[in-house]
Amino acid sequence: MEVADRTGRKAVVLLSGGLDSATALAIAASEGYETHALSFRYGQRHELELDAAAEIAQAAGVNQHVVVDLDTRLFAGSALTDQIDVPKGRAAAAADGQIPVTYVPARNTVFLAYALAWAESLHTGDIFIGVTAVDYSGYPDCRPEYIEAFEAMANLATKAAVEGEHPVTIRTPLLRLSKAQIIERGTELGVDYSLTRSCYDPAPDGAACGVCDTCVLRLAGFAASGLKDPAPYQPEALPSR
Amino acid sequence: MEVADRTGRKAVVLLSGGLDSATALAIAASEGYETHALSFRYGQRHELELDAAAEIAQAAGVNQHVVVDLDTRLFAGSALTDQIDVPKGRAAAAADGQIPVTYVPARNTVFLAYALAWAESLHTGDIFIGVTAVDYSGYPDCRPEYIEAFEAMANLATKAAVEGEHPVTIRTPLLRLSKAQIIERGTELGVDYSLTRSCYDPAPDGAACGVCDTCVLRLAGFAASGLKDPAPYQPEALPSR
Numbered sequence: 001m002e003v004a005d006r007t008g009r010k011a012v013v014l015l016s017g018g019l020d021s022a023t024a025l026a027i028a029a030s031e032g033y034e035t036h037a038l039s040f041r042y043g044q045r046h047e048l049e050l051d052a053a054a055e056i057a058q059a060a061g062v063n064q065h066v067v068v069d070l071d072t073r074l075f076a077g078s079a080l081t082d083q084i085d086v087p088k089g090r091a092a093a094a095a096d097g098q099i100p101v102t103y104v105p106a107r108n109t110v111f112l113a114y115a116l117a118w119a120e121s122l123h124t125g126d127i128f129i130g131v132t133a134v135d136y137s138g139y140p141d142c143r144p145e146y147i148e149a150f151e152a153m154a155n156l157a158t159k160a161a162v163e164g165e166h167p168v169t170i171r172t173p174l175l176r177l178s179k180a181q182i183i184e185r186g187t188e189l190g191v192d193y194s195l196t197r198s199c200y201d202p203a204p205d206g207a208a209c210g211v212c213d214t215c216v217l218r219l220a221g222f223a224a225s226g227l228k229d230p231a232p233y234q235p236e237a238l239p240s241r
Numbered sequence: 242m243e244v245a246d247r248t249g250r251k252a253v254v255l256l257s258g259g260l261d262s263a264t265a266l267a268i269a270a271s272e273g274y275e276t277h278a279l280s281f282r283y284g285q286r287h288e289l290e291l292d293a294a295a296e297i298a299q300a301a302g303v304n305q306h307v308v309v310d311l312d313t314r315l316f317a318g319s320a321l322t323d324q325i326d327v328p329k330g331r332a333a334a335a336a337d338g339q340i341p342v343t344y345v346p347a348r349n350t351v352f353l354a355y356a357l358a359w360a361e362s363l364h365t366g367d368i369f370i371g372v373t374a375v376d377y378s379g380y381p382d383c384r385p386e387y388i389e390a391f392e393a394m395a396n397l398a399t400k401a402a403v404e405g406e407h408p409v410t411i412r413t414p415l416l417r418l419s420k421a422q423i424i425e426r427g428t429e430l431g432v433d434y435s436l437t438r439s440c441y442d443p444a445p446d447g448a449a450c451g452v453c454d455t456c457v458l459r460l461a462g463f464a465a466s467g468l469k470d471p472a473p474y475q476p477e478a479l480p481s482r
Contacts (some may be wrong), residue, residue, distance in 0.1 A: 027377035068312040074359040099400045106358035109398045113354035116346035118315040140403040149397050159340045159351045186421040 007032030012115045015039050015057060017049030019197045020174055020189055022056045023186035024130035027173045029060055030189050037065040039065040048206050052197040060193055075105055099138050102200055108141035112150055120158045122211035125166035135179040135217050139226025147172055182211060194230035203229055207232040251365040253356045254278050258290030259439045260459055261415055263297045264427035265371035268414045270301055271430050277363060278306040283466055284313035289360055293438040300433055309355055316346055324480035338378050349421055352412050361399045366407035376420040376458050388413055391466035420462025435471035448473040
């Protein structure tokens with residue numbers, strides 16, 4: 001596969017601790033970017049994904065990994081942050097065309113806004129986000145039209161873009177890939193998926209539930225790629241595994 | 242002046258502690274909105290403007306005032322946050338067509354992103370920001386084309402907008418007003434400008450320098466409106482006053 005050579009350029013990479021963003025980080029690194037990983041603490045029910053993000057960042061050899069605390073008073077109303085039950089299975093989440101209750105208000109806009117500020121401070125305009133519009137949960141701020149609109153706005157927003165120093169590019173290398181293709185690409189690049197955590201509702205020891213929307217997508221992706229998911233699952237959740 | 246009646250609707254209002262945002266807040270309240278004021282601590286050199294924001298919010302009878310701490314590691318490179326000298330006078334700042342060193346990376350994008358999240362949590366899409374494109378400092382993220390691009394992006398970003406519950410409207414009631422017109426409008430609405438702080442480089446007691454870009458704009462606005470600025474200034478800065 002042909003890879004652009006970005007050696008010496010910096011990129012800010014949004015890193016959640018999940019499978020997708022770990023792969024996006026590996027792709028940025030494979031192009032030669034000096035990577036600056038950015039994670040957020042926003043009242044997620046568990047800190048496991050931030051521990052995972054730190055391990056993934058270290059394994060990927062990032063230049064820097066910053067975890068930003070968001071003000072959780074402003075993000076009420078999501079099953080990821082509040083005491084709302086996480087639905088089980090795809091049928092309960094996206095299959096009826098509704099945006100699921102795991103949606104967090106304006107989350108990717110806040111994440112990308114911080115990334116934009118940091119990128120400008122680092123004298124770059126290149127930002128990676130691991131959104132995908134194929135096997136995804138139906139969040140509006142993962143769609144290509146949203147990403148294009150953010151990029152257009154960002155190029156009017158910053159001094160560096162307006163003065164022509166660093167136009168802003170929101171890089172979405174996973175946007176058109178299926179979950180299986182993402183896993184295959186990351187495996188080629190040496191991503192250790194045992195470090196990644198996707199589950200919305202893990203056990204206290206970190207074992208994934210196997211039945212929430214993101215577990216279902218992840219497991220189907222591994223199954224389709226013919227690879228085995230090395231992450232820990234609760235044994236009772238996957239009796240046939 | 243005819244005023245839309247928004248009684249019972251909620252609005253998030255960005256409130257800096259300066260003259261413009263205090264006026265924008267008064268305009269929102271005059272339309273009947275239940276106002277939710279939002280301020281940020283982002284490594285400003287002084288906390289005076291946040292004290293001022295709290296007093297302005299109280300005087301305006303807001304429903305709620307939240308101050309969010311931003312992660313200052315991501316906002317390097319501005320004279321407002323770093324040990325860079327604040328230029329004196331308009332000639333040193335915007336008059337040569339350059340964006341001044343008081344620009345803070347992606348500041349309004351981060352502010353509006355938080356406002357967007359909070360608005361959605363509050364079940365509204367109405368956000369007020371006191372930007373003006375007439376007597377302003379040349380920041381790219383105060384221009385109408387930037388605001389329009391943010392609004393377009395926001396309407397693709399949130400669940401409430403995409404599902405038609407609350408489209409996002411970025412209200413900019415000061416956009417086409419001169420500084421004098423802003424002051425006249427706020428005075429009509431009873432804004433107490435003695436509470437507002439605009440100076441980039443005030444004395445420890447809060448007295449404004451009278452010579453930085455924002456002081457020069459403010460003083461010219463009061464002069465043009467024929468009103469006296471009730472805010473405190475350093476006496477040596479204004480020998481003729």
